[in-house]
Amino acid sequence: MTQPPPAILVLEDGRVFHGAAYGAEGETFGEMVFNTGMTGYQETLTDPSYARQIVAMTAPHIGNTGVNDDDPESSRIHVAGYVVREPARVASSWRATGSLGSALRAQGVVGIAIPGTRALTRHLRDKGAMRAGIFSGDAARAAERDLLDRVLASPGMEGADLAAGVTTAEPYVVPAIGEKKYTVAAVDLGIKSMTPHRMAERGCEVHVLPATATADDILALRPDGVFFSNGPGDPAAADDQVAALRGVLDAGVPFFGICFGNQIFGRALGLGTYKLRFGHRGLNQPVQDRATGKVDVSAHNHGFAVDAPADGPFDTPYGRAEVSHVNLNDGCVEGLRLLDRPAFSVQYHPEAAAGPHDATGLFARFCEIMEGSD
Template sequence: MYRQQKPGFLALEDGTVYEGFSIGAEGERDGEVVFNTSLTGYQEILTDPSYRGQIVTMTYPMIGNVGVNLEDLESSHPRIAGFVVRENSRIHSNFRANGSLSDYLIKHNIVAISGIDTRALVRRIRDRGAQKGIISTIDSDRASLVEKARKSPGLIGRDLVREVMPGSANEWGSVLHPYSSLGGETHTEGNRVPHVVCLDFGMKWNIPRHLAHRGNRVTILPGTSSAQDVLNQNPDGVFLSNGPGDPEPLTYAIESIRELLGQKPVFGICLGHQLLSLAAGAKTFKLKFGHRGANQPVLNCLTGQVEITSQNHGFAVEEASLPECLEVTHRNLNDNTIAGVRHRKHNAFSVQYHPEASAGPHDSSYLFDQFQKSLNASIAGGTPTASTR
């Protein structure tokens, strides 16, 4: 059967070329080659806007065995540049599935290959760092592919947020699926429903689901919105979403967040965490190969507890640059990088991982409850407690 499949190639900027078989659309895409250690959750990975500009390699050897469905999407369509797996399951079986992984990739024009040694590829990325690359089913000239990989623009200095954020404001309506609902803090102050404004830099859909599930009204604004645009919505709190790429070129977002600090409670996730830190005066740097997977250990420095988290980022906050106004609240236990901060003066906090999960464990869903307490206190006109802040 493999002999009947069209060849596909992945070339890295260091000159390495892997040959496999096409399992997606025909074509050619460039991007940064990264890996994700999740055992499943590939559909959420495919549709996570944070992967814009990246060719994702799955470390688990067999992918596609549960097919795809319409309930586990994290955006309207796949956002990745390309997809690489060791073996694509030719049979899918799940009571919610309504199609195969290959059919889904072809439908959405995603170039993908299987049949390569993903262990060797991941070891190379781990040892040498994430690399620029190109995935192709239309060019078999190895020298040509390597040259194209080297000419790929990469991620540093690029504004990828503008490629994935919404074009206009909209109201969010759906809540968590019954399978993923774990209860949580809800609004209990008076009769007024809390209003959360989300600055969308490429937000996963499970984030507004969490916010709406707790009884909030959720308005989503493009990430380019100004502080005044946000305040014109009369929010009780502001959420800063995840998103793709390098945070430092996003000067418009950094300035808006800087103006919002101290005016409303603020909660940031992933790129939102990096932007909040930059707005407070910190700097960011590019990690060697990033943190991507659903089994990343994080220490809560305030409680001493360890959380197993879902992560997807290639940049982190530089500890040496951390201003006095920010306190470290969480640390990544794999490399001790900063995984969460809170502002010492203003009601603002953020984490460098995904408490909304999807896919991943629910250890960190308490952070949405923490934000909810801030919203309730904002409505009641009180001051959030030190533990909330």
């Protein structure tokens, strides 16, 4: 077997990891983050929320089951780069239509295989997420100092407005499965395909709108409920989406948001957001519902969070609100709820195609508040 060419991963603080090229050869830049999921690498790669990020997988073997046509969460791979420890040499699954390495090459995704993914993860946990670059083939032959200069010249994530680059170009409709019960307007900030499917399973006809949709665009559908999706970038840069959501809240239409949608909801309520040290990315985050005490193990992909008072209800332009869910690892706000209007959000992913599925009941709750608003 032909040996892959050498590759180098360079972090903005000067830390360097040497390895072998995986996927496409060349160079790429992005925010260096890690994902702790042991399954679902295809869902991770195709999640639009990973735009402009280089993702390191902490699970040691990646690519064992290849890729298929059923599991992608969008039409293409969105990660800026990919870091693994041991890429599979063959794909072994009856569902596989190809290998992961071939898919990365076909879509021009530059990756690297390094023996030190554990060291990389520990470094990021200590120093925080940071800019990075992967260089392979001819690009890896430059001096490390020159490569570091190129990393330092690349854009960071703070202040990045990325939803426009991953949203749908045109509105489309996901029909209800079975009897139609509700019309939902879903604003695509980087939506995953499983999300409208979960709503369709519950009788929702989902009208997916571009991230540029205004409140007038949304309300023109006369929806029973409005949904804001996950997505990439800094919520502090999403002023247009905040304005659109405020128009929805002014109209009193039931609202549900997840991940980036939770952050937009927080801003619409007058709260701030901040960047987490290294973020939550994986399938194993324990989140507690403060009203019931129930703990869900949940899927996450976010580097920002809402700054909200956790010690009781607080006032907003739309009445009283409260923090509904908290992360039991670090106390991070994981959900918000209005007490006087039908609106709530969570910071995690209840659709979770790759699992876990503890939180899928949140879609039923959305349907309940739409039913109750009639």
